[in-house]
Amino acid sequence: MTDPLRADLVLEGGGVLGIAHPGAVTVLQQHGYTFPRIAGTSAGAVVGSIMAAGLPAERLHETFMSIDFRRFRDKSLLDRVPLLGPLASLVTENGLYEGAFAREWLGNQLSDLGVERFRDLRIEDAESSTERDQQYKLVVLVADLTLGEIVRLPWDYHSRYGLDPDDQLVADAVRASLSIPYLFEPVEIVHADGARSTVIDGGLLSTFPIDTFDRTDGVPPRWPTFGVKIIPKLPVDKAKLLPFLAAAKIPPVDFLASLVLTMVVGRDQTYLRKPWVAARTMQVDTGGINPADFGLDDQQKIALNNAGAVAASQFLAHWNWDDYRGRFRST
Numbered sequence: 001m002t003d004p005l006r007a008d009l010v011l012e013g014g015g016v017l018g019i020a021h022p023g024a025v026t027v028l029q030q031h032g033y034t035f036p037r038i039a040g041t042s043a044g045a046v047v048g049s050i051m052a053a054g055l056p057a058e059r060l061h062e063t064f065m066s067i068d069f070r071r072f073r074d075k076s077l078l079d080r081v082p083l084l085g086p087l088a089s090l091v092t093e094n095g096l097y098e099g100a101f102a103r104e105w106l107g108n109q110l111s112d113l114g115v116e117r118f119r120d121l122r123i124e125d126a127e128s129s130t131e132r133d134q135q136y137k138l139v140v141l142v143a144d145l146t147l148g149e150i151v152r153l154p155w156d157y158h159s160r161y162g163l164d165p166d167d168q169l170v171a172d173a174v175r176a177s178l179s180i181p182y183l184f185e186p187v188e189i190v191h192a193d194g195a196r197s198t199v200i201d202g203g204l205l206s207t208f209p210i211d212t213f214d215r216t217d218g219v220p221p222r223w224p225t226f227g228v229k230i231i232p233k234l235p236v237d238k239a240k241l242l243p244f245l246a247a248a249k250i251p252p253v254d255f256l257a258s259l260v261l262t263m264v265v266g267r268d269q270t271y272l273r274k275p276w277v278a279a280r281t282m283q284v285d286t287g288g289i290n291p292a293d294f295g296l297d298d299q300q301k302i303a304l305n306n307a308g309a310v311a312a313s314q315f316l317a318h319w320n321w322d323d324y325r326g327r328f329r330s331t
Helices: 015-030 043-052 057-065 084-093 100-112 157-161 170-177 251-272 298-318 321-328
Strands: 008-011 038-041 095-097 138-144 149-153 182-184 187-190 196-201 225-229 281-283
Touching: 008 015, 008 043, 015 043, 015 057, 015 225, 015 298, 038 043, 043 057, 043 100, 043 138, 043 170, 057 298, 100 170, 138 170, 149 170, 170 187, 170 196, 225 298, 281 298
Parallel strands: 008 038, 008 225, 038 138, 095 182, 225 281
Antiparallel strands: 138 149, 138 196, 187 196
């Protein structure tokens, strides 16, 4: 039996633009939607993990509005060396910021909600098309540079690393997905056999994994997947999305910025043109705010949150589940 007030949710990555997600999600919840499963990359994984852990809707906005994003710019002793420190950090640590504060903050949020390991987010769903080792409330997308592929956590812990997914820390997976190239240091995952993988932001390969929960068994879906997209469409000013590369004003670096931007945005933007993807996606107008602007003031936070709410309201005004299923998911 279908339930039109259920929807799986996919939240795009996008740095501080992720503060728009609570605005969109709150509107969806006000219209009666609940979210059996949530997938996210980077900032989307942060919001998604806290939602999956059970944070009440009325506290979601408050929690993310209260974040002092400046504290996410945590530097090591090397980073603090004038002039040469940041460059040396990029060369030796592959990231300007440690990411320790983000990991600690998220771990505390999840702990307060009674969630520590993925076993705390396990669900049992006999009617799902997914295997039992994929039945969790949360899926986090990361890019494994060692294996050269996108990895879905906790789904792929066992097949890729020989690890029991139930035992893995949720905050560690989300922190790995936060490893924006050259901004936050990468994370290492140690395989069961002692091998090591370098893992970064899943946005390198897919910042908007809208098809994560699509059925693969030919059975019509029981409920839809909604996607919340926060990165602007291309073409867009590189300096707004990749300021730490675009600011160099050196032709090879400028080319690198364009290359990275196309890799991060281009794949998903191309996929978004497919009608069955566009029909279930809400695009948030983030007003040209820089995703790496950790100095957001309260007015910018409010503007992003409101933009998410507007996008969700506009989406729901035209959304019709029966029509969508009849057009795209009838077989």
